[in-house]
Amino acid sequence: MLTWLYAPADRPALVAKALAGPADVVIVDLEDAVAPENKALARAEVVRLLSVPQPRVQVRINDARTAQGQVDLHAIGTLTSGTAGIRLPKVESAEEVREVAQAVPGIDLHPLIESAIGLERAYEIASADPSVASVGIGEADLRADLGVSDEAGLSWARSRIVVAARAAGLPAPVQSVYTDFHDLEGLAESCRAGRDMGFRGRAAIHPSQLPVIEAAYRPTEQEISAANDIVAAAGVGAVALSDGRFVDEAVVRQARRILTDAVTTPGLQSPPPA
Structure with a gap:
């Protein structure tokens, strides 16, 4: 798998379009892409979507430490066994991962590390529980936490995630999204750098990014x-x-x-x- 495409859960037409497209995995988002007033609607749409198995779907819930995240887990936890799992944002400790694993046993978990403290504990998080199927990095939040303003400032953080995943026996991590979906040349260059660094594949926020990601990561x-x-x-x-x-x-x-x-x-x- 090389491509993961985000789609906001409160826009079912976009989710359907994403599922009909070429992305290897569709990440149905309950977190950042959904406004607070639409959280309940988004959650209901995910429940409807997962009423049948969706092996190409991951669900990104809200931070599991928050009330919204707990409601997400309660609503969808029993429905995600036929999916590619749950993506956990803003994870900062192994204990958080184990608590979610206990709440939704048997479901693949995909923690995202998005803060300095999470980065310091990257291996602990990656190896927290057998249900952890991958570990990734959320670069927008990490940039804000670290005060980083350019690509070079994230080099060490990216390498830390690659090493943590390998040390924990997990697949190579997936690159974080490239937020300027008009800049396909910049995306391609960033993907090539990510591949050289040890990432395998990338998440996208727009379908136009998918062919660029696949071409950059596909062996020649x-x-x-x-x-x-x-x-x-x-x-x-x-x-x-x-x-x-x-x-x-x-x-x-x-x-x-x-x-x-x-x-x-x-x-x-x-x-x-x-």
């Missing part, structure tokens, strides 16, 4: 070919390919990851080398 034919060469040459110990590339076990692991990404990306085929 050249990368697939090179990875096949490396895996084919793999053996015991380190070897050098005819073009001068050095291959050892770590390089082979990286190559296999590229081939795995290729196989799981729509439109790409990467048969194992003979």
Whole structure:
């Protein structure tokens, strides 16, 4: 999976359009995209949507420490077993994750880290409970908390999330949204940087962003070919390919990851080398 698309829960036509589109996962949002006066309506729409299994849907609830978040969990907790899980915003401790896991047992949880204290506890949160299926970063709130005004200021925070996810045995994290949906060139550049940093895929706020994200994160034919060469040459110990590339076990692991990404990306085929 490479693309996650947010859709506000109080606008069912947009949710339906998102579900009919190409995003791998649709995040139906009860939090920031919904005005306070529309929270009850949004919650009712999510309950209606989840009356049948929705394997491509995650639901982002309100902060679970708040009254709105608790009402969200009570309303949808028994309905989300047929979904991709619950996205938990503004998580700051492992205890919060475990409390939600106890409230909605058997449901995948996707904590978002959006503050300095959450970032300091990133590994604790990522490893808090077996129900944690991924961990991510909410950059808008984190920027505000840290007083960061540019991309460079978030580099350490992003790397911290990548390391925490890996250390906890979770999939590589998904990049946070790129908020200027008119700036597709900037989005592509940011995605390439995120991929180099260890992220895999990205959340979007507009359908026009999806092809850009997929293109940036999809392994190229050249990368697939090179990875096949490396895996084919793999053996015991380190070897050098005819073009001068050095291959050892770590390089082979990286190559296999590229081939795995290729196989799981729509439109790409990467048969194992003979």
